[in-house]
Amino acid sequence: MINVAKSVAAEGRVLGPEEGKRIQLPIPGVSVVFKAWGKKSPGDHDLVEMTLEPGSAGTPRPHVHRNREELFYVTEGQFGFLVGDQQFMQVGPGSLVHIPSGVVHDFRNSGSVRARFMLVTSPAGLDRYFDEMGALYSEGKFSEAALRELRLKYDTDEVDVSWGR
Numbered sequence: 001m002i003n004v005a006k007s008v009a010a011e012g013r014v015l016g017p018e019e020g021k022r023i024q025l026p027i028p029g030v031s032v033v034f035k036a037w038g039k040k041s042p043g044d045h046d047l048v049e050m051t052l053e054p055g056s057a058g059t060p061r062p063h064v065h066r067n068r069e070e071l072f073y074v075t076e077g078q079f080g081f082l083v084g085d086q087q088f089m090q091v092g093p094g095s096l097v098h099i100p101s102g103v104v105h106d107f108r109n110s111g112s113v114r115a116r117f118m119l120v121t122s123p124a125g126l127d128r129y130f131d132e133m134g135a136l137y138s139e140g141k142f143s144e145a146a147l148r149e150l151r152l153k154y155d156t157d158e159v160d161v162s163w164g165r
Helices: 126-138 144-153
Strands: 006-008 012-014 021-023 030-036 046-052 069-076 079-083 086-091 096-099 105-109 115-122
Touching: 021 126, 030 126, 046 126, 069 079, 079 096, 126 144
Parallel strands: none
Antiparallel strands: 006 012, 021 030, 030 046, 046 115, 069 096, 069 115, 079 086, 079 105
């Protein structure tokens, strides 16, 4: 396979379909690849490609970010989203879900095939949260208490809400 990640002077760069910062999370059936993050991002945002196998939840539980905004753009499959107090169970390709700061949300693959979306977060820095979560898992230190502490460090509060997961 040809590596198409190239610096194009100061004007930009190109990442191929399998390129980016891949992070292994302790969430079964979830694949995460950062396409733009930190200093590799043109601005204060991250761009993340997430793939979920059928029935997989994208997060351990519903949550809220006090200072982070998120945009989800579905490219394949069907997702269920919790957005505030509303549930949307058939969010398909071409759909956009906007999560302002302070809004409870969660998501899962609600279909019978693999599903994928592109996620834009602002401000940038979500990769550090995922890096630390992956490290806890790979070092055998992952626990509910460690996850709670990590979530608080990275502007993520768990919310006890039940929905159609």
